[in-house]
Amino acid sequence: MELSQAQTYSQAPGYFRRLGPLDWLFGAMLLGGAVFALNRYGAFMDYYEKAILLLAAPTFAALGWHWKPVRWLMPVVALLALWAVSLYGGDLDMANKKFFLKYMLSSQSAILWMSTMFVFSTVFYWIGLAGRSNFGSAVGSKLCWAAVVLGFTGMMVRWYESYLIGADVGHIPVSNLYEVFILFSMITAMFYLYYEQRYATRQLGPFVMLVITAAVGFLMWYTMSRDAADIQPLLPALQSWWMKIHVPANFIGYGTFSLAAMVGSAYLLKSHGYLQNRLPSLEVLDDVMYKAISVGFAFFTVATILGALWAAEAWGGYWSWDPKETWALIVWLNYAAWLHMRLMSGLRGRVAAWWALIGLVVTSFAFLGVNMFLSGLHSYGKL
Known part of the structure; x- marks a missing residue:
């Protein structure tokens, strides 16, 4: 099947001829979102930030065209993050008052769920490998995807929460060990999931997920022993x-x-x-x-x-x-x-x-x- 697809692609007269309606819709949504953000928030951006915003649309469109799961991953994360933002309503105290924020969508809750999903994903991948069970490996893969969704949602919401603390505190969440361990886990998982699909095998999941689970274990220890989840000024x-x-x-x-x-x-x-x-x-x-x-x-x-x-x-x-x-x-x-x-x-x-x-x-x-x-x-x- 992969060979026939490769042959078909090699015979296609151009890259864009291979794109379907969903691909173009995905690209149009990204471009529309970038233009909307530029019109609404452009006055608060410098030239660097405007350039990044405009370049992000074709970059992520190309990524989604090359790796199809990105087409649903980005909208799902965006919807969950926007839902969290709407629940906050500009008040950080809502994190302990609104049910969905407290137990799922606040940054700390989402990261805890991400960590849990990664651990269970590791367990099911190993069950699948040890028992030669396609079911176990399939569950492990789905749990890994769930962890990725929750992890990216948590990072987006944490970014927003930092600005609720104060405009001078707000920053992209990649500034300390707590945040970069989340980033490390997400990046490693995303690359693994790409190779899982590219090579049509889930048998590497048990091994790759071990290093992610180790990172999650450190993250949990660091969070509990150092209150590392607290957002601090840069x-x-x-x-x-x-x-x-x-x-x-x-x-x-x-x-x-x-x-x-x-x-x-x-x-x-x-x-x-x-x-x-x-x-x-x-x-x-x-x-x-x-x-x-x-x-x-x-x-x-x-x-x-x-x-x-x-x-x-x-x-x-x-x-x-x-x-x-x-x-x-x-x-x-x-x-x-x-x-x-x-x-x-x-x-x-x-x-x-x-x-x-x-x-x-x-x-x-x-x-x-x-x-x-x-x-x-x-x-x-x-x-």
Whole structure:
């Protein structure tokens, strides 16, 4: 089936000829929303924000055209977030007074539900793998999608809640460990779900969901022990539009590197004779690992360049050998070497898988260990 579709696409005279009415409707809705926002709120935006708004419509339209689930994911998240906004009515105290806000749609409630869905998703994926049950894996996949919907809803609502606290407090929710752990979980899950559909297999879910569940576990501990869910004003150095693009690009790298590591662990198990008939072929595992690292490396490179530009603006220099910068460079060099060996020397097999798995240790230290054990200019998320 996939082969026949590919042949049909290759014979089509143009990309746009492959788009159906729902694709065009999705694109039109995004464009209409961008134009409405520009007309209504343009006076409060600078040129950067207007450019981002206008570029978002074709970018997300292309994403939805390439990966069809985005066409329903974005409207559902938008409707749930707008419902929450309407329930608030401009009063943050409604979070404890309105039933649906208190138990489902406030940012903290939605994130708790997201965390729960991810944990149950992991359980069902493992049930599906252990019992060779398509039902268990299918439930795991649906729970993962539910977690993604609730997670993005929670982030959108948290963004709005920050402005209810005060116009000078409001900011995009990617500024501290609590928020970026949510972002990490969402990005990793989204990339996994894409590969799940692309390769028509749910057998990688048990492995990838483990790293997401670990992130959720840390998130819950951090929330309870540090009151981390409270929205705090941004530190002066973070009050920059660079944060809105540097941090998400960085965590696309972290998320895909983590995904590649977990796929690498599945590769090692199968290559040593374990779960032979329950995992995809070694060729598929190797291809997913390679593509995940390639995507992550591209975004991590962009994030590093953006971080240097931000540093020049905030601290007067592009590079200061701050611990976070140093470890970001180590991560970059690690995956640059992996890709170089792959392309130049044909790196494959167990060596590539072990390298990807060890890369998770390096990435984890750069992501979290620096905040725990080292100090420096990037000390915004200390434990």
